[in-house]
Amino acid sequence: SAATCTLNAADASKTLTMPNVAAATLFAAGNTSYTTYYASGSFGFTACPAGLTKVTSKYTYQGVIPSANDKGIATGTATNVGLVVMQSSTASGSSVVLVNGTSGTNNQTTITSNAATVPVTIGIIGVNSSNVTALPTVGTYSGVFDVAFTY
Known part of the structure; x- marks a missing residue:
């Protein structure tokens, strides 16, 4: 849309800090570990022009994306750590989004x-x-996602 909302300035560069979890615990949790070990935040928009009805996001991971396109492989000293994005205020397998720039x-x-x-x-x-x-290895990890919003 030519008309846009205003992104809250504090949300222009979002950092989410994950909880500490033992590698063996993360591995034991298996394919649903991302619903137990996670961090949440939000992007706030104001001054949306009349007539706009929704905000659509597109996440693009800046790193290795496995073939399923639903997670990014974290960088850092730890290995075998994947990052899953959910457009939800809590972790839910039904709110997972692709991280390859599609929506x-x-x-x-x-x-x-x-x-x-x-x-x-x-x-x-x-x-x-x-x-x-x-099995993840112990260490630091991080990931960067670019997020594009359309209206």
Whole structure:
């Protein structure tokens, strides 16, 4: 849309800090570990022009994306750590979004009274770059996602 909402300045560069979790615990949690070990935040929009009804997000991971396109492999000294994005205020397998720059129904938030809050939750999972469950190694990890919003 040519008309846009205003992103809250504090949300222009979002950092979410994950909880500490033992590698063996993350591995034991398996394919649903991202719903237990996660961090949440949101992007706030104001001054949305009349006529706009939704904000749609597109997440693009700046690193290795396994073939499923639903997680990014973290960088750092730790290995076998995947990052899963959910457009939800809590972790939920039903709100996972792709991280290859595409969007679907999970990427949409309704604009109400000229404002919108786009929730985001990032979860961690023990997985390698071939998208196979793997034992993480101990260390630091991080990941960067570019997020594009359309109206």
